[in-house]
Amino acid sequence: MFLIFVLILGGNLLWPSESIMFSQGKYRAAVVEFDALPEPFLFPHEVMLNNAEQYLKLIERASEKRVDIIVFPEDGLTTLDVAKKTPQKLANYSIEVPDPAIYPNPRINESYNKVLRMLSFAAHEHHMYIVINLIEKFKDIGFTFYYNTDVVFDRNGVIVVRYRKINLVNDPKLHPGKELAKFRTDFGVTFGIFTCNDILYRRPAVDIVQDKNLTDIILPSAWYSETPFIQSLSIQAGYARATGVNLLAAGLNYPPMYGGSGIYLHDGRIAELYISPSKSSKLIIQDVPKSRVKLSAIKCNNNSHPTPRFRLGGHLNEGMLNTPHEDMSLHTLHPLNFHDLETKVKLCNYNGEYCCRFRVVLQERPAFHDPKYMLALFYGVRTFGDTTIGVRSCGLIACLNKDKSTCGMRNHTSRSETIFKQISIRGNFDHGYNDNFDMPITLTYEQLPLTEYTYCETLTDDKKAVLAEMRSTQPLTNLMSFGIFGRMYVYDGRNPGIITNGVHSTLSNNVLVVCTLIMILLVRKNV
Known part of the structure; x- marks a missing residue:
C-alpha cells in the first residue's frame, strides 16, 4: 500500500501561447521528482543514458503542456552517492561541460558527451529551457577536478549556465564551486540557481537574492x-517565504530519507507539492506568476493563504513515511499546559541572547x-x-509521549487530533547579513508544510536586531x-553542542547546571 501526496492550487521566437503568457505576467514551469534507475548490473554510461532517456520522455510530456522551463533533480542522471565511489568509477560517471561563455551548443557539435547532445536536441526540439544536474569533469594544467554541477540549456539547446555546487556535504571526492549563477530567460524572468543543501548557506542562498532583478x-x-526542522518540503517552503521568491524545487526520489518537490510562489502560496513514501517519478506543471518585487519577510510579508485540498493517489498508508x-x-524543552488550554512562556538560551515568546491556545483538551x-x-x-552547522531554532514540536527523547519523531499509527486554536512565536534575534538567516518552518503528519500563518521580520532602528513573529491564522x-529555524553561519564547522556566553559546550542542560553547582561549592569550601 502506497501513499502519494500532490498539493494543487486551484533570442528566440515566442510561440503564440508564450506571447500570451508573457503579456499576462506568468510562465509555465515543470519540476520533476525523479526515481533514478538503480546502478547494479549496468555500466556507468548505461545508467546515465537510461536516465537521460527517461528525461526525454518527461520533456516530451511537458512539451505537450507548452512548458517554458523544466527542472530535474540533483543526482538524477548518476544516481545517489556517486561522489563517494572510487576515483575510477567517479571518472566514469563524469562529463566534461563546456564554458557557457563560448555559447556551446552540443546539438551541433559531435565532440560533446552524448548525454549533453541528447538534452540539447530536446531543448531545441521542444523549445524549452532544461535544467539538469551531473558530475562534471574539469581538467586544468595536468589536474582533474570533479564538481557537482547544474547545467541549463536554453530553447536553442545552448548551454547558458554551468553552476558548481558550493557547499558539499558527504561528497569527499568532489571540489567545491565558488561562483554564483543566474540567467535571464526570453520570457522576462531572471533566475538564480543552486543545489540541495546550498539552501542552508549564506553563499549562495542569501547572497544571490540580494540582486534586486x-x-x-x-x-x-x-x-x-x-x-522536525529540516524536512525537505518544509525547508523549501520556508526559504521561499523568507526571501519572497518563486522557487522551483526538483527532488530525487529515494524514500524515506530523500524526496520532496514543489513549486512555491513569491507571495506565500504553494502551487503544488509532491512527496511519496514509495519510489516513483512525478511531473509537476504549474503556471508561475512573475514577481516584480520580492516580498521578503524583512519587508513584513504577512500573506496567509489556505492550504489547498490534497489529491491522494494509490492506497493510503501514512505509516510508510518513516522520515529520520x-x-x-x-x-x-517545555511541556504545554493541557489543563488550562493556554501556555504562555518565554524560553531563552543561557545568556539571553536568543529568546522566543510562545503563546499556544488549545481549542479543547486533547x-x-x-x-x-x-x-x-x-x-x-x-x-x-559529514559537517556541522550553527543553528538557532524555536518552535512547537510533536512527541510520541511524555518522554522527551521521542520529540521530533513521527507517530506511524495515528494522526494527532489536537486542535490548536492559536499559535504565536515572537523573538528578538541578533541580526547580521553575514551571520544569520531565519525562516518559518511548518510540518504536518503527512510531511507537508502549511500556509495558514503569517511570518514577519522587522529590523530595529539600529539594525542590530530583528523582531520576528510567526502567527497561525486559523485553527490547526x-x-x-511550527516554528522558526535559523542559521548562524559563524559557528559552522565547530563541534556539535550548545553555545553559552560565547563558549561552545557539548554538554546537556542538566549536566551544565550540575557542573556549575559543583564549582560553586568547591569555591565556597576553599574560602
Whole structure:
C-alpha cells in the first residue's frame, strides 16, 4: 500500500501561447521528482543514458503542456552517492561541460558527451529551457577536478549556465564551486540557481537574492530529510517565504530519507507539492506568476493563504513515511499546559541572547492517546551530514509521549487530533547579513508544510536586531512542527553542542547546571 501526496492550487521566437503568457505576467514551469534507475548490473554510461532517456520522455510530456522551463533533480542522471565511489568509477560517471561563455551548443557539435547532445536536441526540439544536474569533469594544467554541477540549456539547446555546487556535504571526492549563477530567460524572468543543501548557506542562498532583478530560484536537490526542522518540503517552503521568491524545487526520489518537490510562489502560496513514501517519478506543471518585487519577510510579508485540498493517489498508508528524526537531547524543552488550554512562556538560551515568546491556545483538551507537544529551543551547533552547522531554532514540536527523547519523531499509527486554536512565536534575534538567516518552518503528519500563518521580520532602528513573529491564522491540527529555524553561519564547522556566553559546550542542560553547582561549592569550601 502506497501513499502519494500532490498539493494543487486551484533570442528566440515566442510561440503564440508564450506571447500570451508573457503579456499576462506568468510562465509555465515543470519540476520533476525523479526515481533514478538503480546502478547494479549496468555500466556507468548505461545508467546515465537510461536516465537521460527517461528525461526525454518527461520533456516530451511537458512539451505537450507548452512548458517554458523544466527542472530535474540533483543526482538524477548518476544516481545517489556517486561522489563517494572510487576515483575510477567517479571518472566514469563524469562529463566534461563546456564554458557557457563560448555559447556551446552540443546539438551541433559531435565532440560533446552524448548525454549533453541528447538534452540539447530536446531543448531545441521542444523549445524549452532544461535544467539538469551531473558530475562534471574539469581538467586544468595536468589536474582533474570533479564538481557537482547544474547545467541549463536554453530553447536553442545552448548551454547558458554551468553552476558548481558550493557547499558539499558527504561528497569527499568532489571540489567545491565558488561562483554564483543566474540567467535571464526570453520570457522576462531572471533566475538564480543552486543545489540541495546550498539552501542552508549564506553563499549562495542569501547572497544571490540580494540582486534586486532576481525573482526566481531553481533548486535541484537530493535532500536528506529529518524531522522536525529540516524536512525537505518544509525547508523549501520556508526559504521561499523568507526571501519572497518563486522557487522551483526538483527532488530525487529515494524514500524515506530523500524526496520532496514543489513549486512555491513569491507571495506565500504553494502551487503544488509532491512527496511519496514509495519510489516513483512525478511531473509537476504549474503556471508561475512573475514577481516584480520580492516580498521578503524583512519587508513584513504577512500573506496567509489556505492550504489547498490534497489529491491522494494509490492506497493510503501514512505509516510508510518513516522520515529520520533529529536528536533533540540538547534542546531546551517545555511541556504545554493541557489543563488550562493556554501556555504562555518565554524560553531563552543561557545568556539571553536568543529568546522566543510562545503563546499556544488549545481549542479543547486533547485525547489521551494523542501525541504530546513540547516547546523547543536550541542555540548551538548540530551535525549536518559529514559537517556541522550553527543553528538557532524555536518552535512547537510533536512527541510520541511524555518522554522527551521521542520529540521530533513521527507517530506511524495515528494522526494527532489536537486542535490548536492559536499559535504565536515572537523573538528578538541578533541580526547580521553575514551571520544569520531565519525562516518559518511548518510540518504536518503527512510531511507537508502549511500556509495558514503569517511570518514577519522587522529590523530595529539600529539594525542590530530583528523582531520576528510567526502567527497561525486559523485553527490547526495534525501538526508535527511550527516554528522558526535559523542559521548562524559563524559557528559552522565547530563541534556539535550548545553555545553559552560565547563558549561552545557539548554538554546537556542538566549536566551544565550540575557542573556549575559543583564549582560553586568547591569555591565556597576553599574560602
